[in-house]
Amino acid sequence: MAAADSSLSDNPRTFSRRPSAQASRQAKATKRKHQASSEAPPAKRRNETSFLPAKKTSVKETQRAFKGNTQKTFSPKKHSVSPSDRNQEERPCIKTSSLFKNNPDIPELHRPVVKQVQEKVFTSAAFHELGLHPHLISTINTVLKMSSMTSVQKQSIPVLLEGRDALVRSQTGSGKTLAYCIPVVQSLQAMKSKIQRSDGPYALVLVPTRELALQSFDTVQKLLKPFTWIVPGVLMGGEKRKSEKARLRKGINILISTPGRLVDHIKSTKNIHFSRLRWLVFDEADRILDLGFERDITVILNAVNAECQKRQNVLLSATLTEGVTRLADISLHDPVSISVLDKSHDQLNPKDKAVREVCPPPAGDELDNFAIPESLEQHVTVVPSKLRLVCLAAFILQKCKFEKDQKMVVFFSSCELVEFHYSLFLQTLLSSSGAPASGQLPSASTRLKFLRLHGNMEQEERTAVFQEFSHSRRGVLLCTDVAARGLDLPQVTWIVQYNAPSSPAEYIHRIGRTARIGCHGSSLLILAPSEAEYVNSLASHKINVSEMKMEDILCVLTRDDCFKGKRWGAQKSHAVGPQEIRERATVLQTVFEDYVHSSERRVSWAKKALQSFIQAYATYPRELKHIFHVRSLHLGHVAKSFGLRDAPRNLSALTRKKRKAHLKRPDLHKKTQSKHSLTEILRSEYSSGIEPGVAKVKKQNAPGEPGSRPLRPSLQPTPCFGHGKTLKWRKTQKALQQDSKTFQKV
Numbered sequence: 001m002a003a004a005d006s007s008l009s010d011n012p013r014t015f016s017r018r019p020s021a022q023a024s025r026q027a028k029a030t031k032r033k034h035q036a037s038s039e040a041p042p043a044k045r046r047n048e049t050s051f052l053p054a055k056k057t058s059v060k061e062t063q064r065a066f067k068g069n070t071q072k073t074f075s076p077k078k079h080s081v082s083p084s085d086r087n088q089e090e091r092p093c094i095k096t097s098s099l100f101k102n103n104p105d106i107p108e109l110h111r112p113v114v115k116q117v118q119e120k121v122f123t124s125a126a127f128h129e130l131g132l133h134p135h136l137i138s139t140i141n142t143v144l145k146m147s148s149m150t151s152v153q154k155q156s157i158p159v160l161l162e163g164r165d166a167l168v169r170s171q172t173g174s175g176k177t178l179a180y181c182i183p184v185v186q187s188l189q190a191m192k193s194k195i196q197r198s199d200g201p202y203a204l205v206l207v208p209t210r211e212l213a214l215q216s217f218d219t220v221q222k223l224l225k226p227f228t229w230i231v232p233g234v235l236m237g238g239e240k241r242k243s244e245k246a247r248l249r250k251g252i253n254i255l256i257s258t259p260g261r262l263v264d265h266i267k268s269t270k271n272i273h274f275s276r277l278r279w280l281v282f283d284e285a286d287r288i289l290d291l292g293f294e295r296d297i298t299v300i301l302n303a304v305n306a307e308c309q310k311r312q313n314v315l316l317s318a319t320l321t322e323g324v325t326r327l328a329d330i331s332l333h334d335p336v337s338i339s340v341l342d343k344s345h346d347q348l349n350p351k352d353k354a355v356r357e358v359c360p361p362p363a364g365d366e367l368d369n370f371a372i373p374e375s376l377e378q379h380v381t382v383v384p385s386k387l388r389l390v391c392l393a394a395f396i397l398q399k400c401k402f403e404k405d406q407k408m409v410v411f412f413s414s415c416e417l418v419e420f421h422y423s424l425f426l427q428t429l430l431s432s433s434g435a436p437a438s439g440q441l442p443s444a445s446t447r448l449k450f451l452r453l454h455g456n457m458e459q460e461e462r463t464a465v466f467q468e469f470s471h472s473r474r475g476v477l478l479c480t481d482v483a484a485r486g487l488d489l490p491q492v493t494w495i496v497q498y499n500a501p502s503s504p505a506e507y508i509h510r511i512g513r514t515a516r517i518g519c520h521g522s523s524l525l526i527l528a529p530s531e532a533e534y535v536n537s538l539a540s541h542k543i544n545v546s547e548m549k550m551e552d553i554l555c556v557l558t559r560d561d562c563f564k565g566k567r568w569g570a571q572k573s574h575a576v577g578p579q580e581i582r583e584r585a586t587v588l589q590t591v592f593e594d595y596v597h598s599s600e601r602r603v604s605w606a607k608k609a610l611q612s613f614i615q616a617y618a619t620y621p622r623e624l625k626h627i628f629h630v631r632s633l634h635l636g637h638v639a640k641s642f643g644l645r646d647a648p649r650n651l652s653a654l655t656r657k658k659r660k661a662h663l664k665r666p667d668l669h670k671k672t673q674s675k676h677s678l679t680e681i682l683r684s685e686y687s688s689g690i691e692p693g694v695a696k697v698k699k700q701n702a703p704g705e706p707g708s709r710p711l712r713p714s715l716q717p718t719p720c721f722g723h724g725k726t727l728k729w730r731k732t733q734k735a736l737q738q739d740s741k742t743f744q745k746v
């Protein structure tokens, strides 16, 4: 390959040295408590040092880093420079090792074509057929602007109005929230003795994340418009405890909460009583009943069971697996299983098919094949590690800069990765100020807007970002799995999974943020060549993905003159060939590398992000280890995708140091007995931040789910959702209390 011959220094006006207004505004607004983010250059300093000349990398050094790779030498273009630019002019050259050499071959994807499980979203049945209170019907029609029911609503609402316990499974974005909210509101408004605010909770809804709590609260609040005497309320981490306590004291009748925060209040607030509870709803039940929340759920169920004898229990999710249903089978009272699958044999008659009748299911049961919205197009692209960053950036540019009204969500495996890419993209992609290239729409440069969401952000900012992205018509949200479950973000057109999810269920929930309620949407999963087999793993769950070629993604760079190499600089038009694509990709990579290498601090920040990536990578569950194993990562190549020119040499030492620090913590000592536990603890620090304490260190699968590890005997629960019994664990309560102290949030 001929040397790519352009660099940032070739074309100093291509990338502005000043951060955009959005960048500095967002940086100012940021109040991150998270350490990695503090590694990112402070907003103030960005103005001064943003594009300091990259430290010259000696040929020797670079060769050591990319042994055998051809070095690309970029000679600076002659141009007049201001004194502040002199340093840059003095720099003799920047070297970017070849992105396109010494990569592993991209394997052919022999993806088995599978028939995906489908569900019909809408029915022709109207809400007024349900015999609901007329004011409730008119609220649904006029406030929510809905007239006909979705399939899951048509099946669930009558069953729940009959007073039955239920397990509800239907695809993402099919209207499960109203499927439980409508019966709750209908039953509570109809109570003979009118509900008083001071009565406390009649319904408790548990959800896994704060944003989902806010969203569900919003829906309940709308439904309650005509029934002003019923008071809804939300409890979630990050809010002021004091004000929550005050609201609890006044009384909340429909209480929506994350498990962790509710446990806080159960332990510390005198005014929380469940004696009148009639409903217990687990939204995203497979997530909530996952081992991650086990201690919190134990505390909640014990508190509820101690006071409340009889109530309705409802479990809902798009991925209610066999594991959860089996757990529910021995804990719910004569539950009805509701599934909306199109296949007739998968459809359980809600009136007479209780879960106990379908358990134990046959091996490879259909419950492991999740329905995917029909209008969702799924893609996969296989990209060598060195090209990952450039490829992601090119894809974002393609969709969000050159196409109109695109709204994209990009999933990463840790908070640190989100922070890193967010800051990097703000400082590089948003700073481009070149004249519109041919094919570029005039307003294209203003179209790019980045937001980010993860568990290590201040709640105030989290909520603001969630609201802003919800109401926005365009933009790119970089996030962890904190946004994977339940969030109804309108008009999202693309889901990108930059790091593969740890289970098919999480894959389903991530892509389910688009193509909701019959809308069209697309998803892209980015895999390394060594991870290509993951496509087969998805196929075994009847998930069909079609291939998108990396070259087709990178091709967009030829539409963007910001990435013009020197060779093409003077030419007006030219044929777009693979050579030009490579050169432009190299220019973009150089922009990233220049930014990262412009100060020691940024280099160390990128190294920490890389370290976080590796640690998250080490936590894939056992059944996926043959695909995602740290041993198959080429550190030098992966480093490139963090804008690092060199594979960090002290990475393992850094990791060891961190591990030692953990080992010194007596509270974690017990958990660090085995290598496995160690990985779990490391993951707790680098996870998405959605889980409480030990939640982060546990694998995603629900207990009993195929492929999941069996529970440790000492933690085997005797689950009980109600009917006056106390939840029993083989561990004593005392031991549990000690444990809950041990697993504080990290």
Ligand SMILES: Nc1ncnc2c1ncn2[C@@H]1O[C@H](COP(=O)(O)OP(=O)(O)OP(=O)(O)O)[C@@H](O)[C@H]1O
Pocket (backbone or CB within 6 Å): 146, 147, 148, 149, 150, 153, 170, 171, 172, 173, 174, 175, 176, 177, 178, 317, 318, 485, 486, 487, 488, 512, 516, 517
């Ligand atoms: N009957 C209906 N008619 C039109 N729109 C509806 C109807 N029911 C729900 N919706 C809308 O569909 C969207 C998705 O609903 P909801 O968030 O409840 O889906 P879900 O099944 O809970 O998804 P997930 O599994 O991702 O949590 C929401 O915007 C909601 O307002």
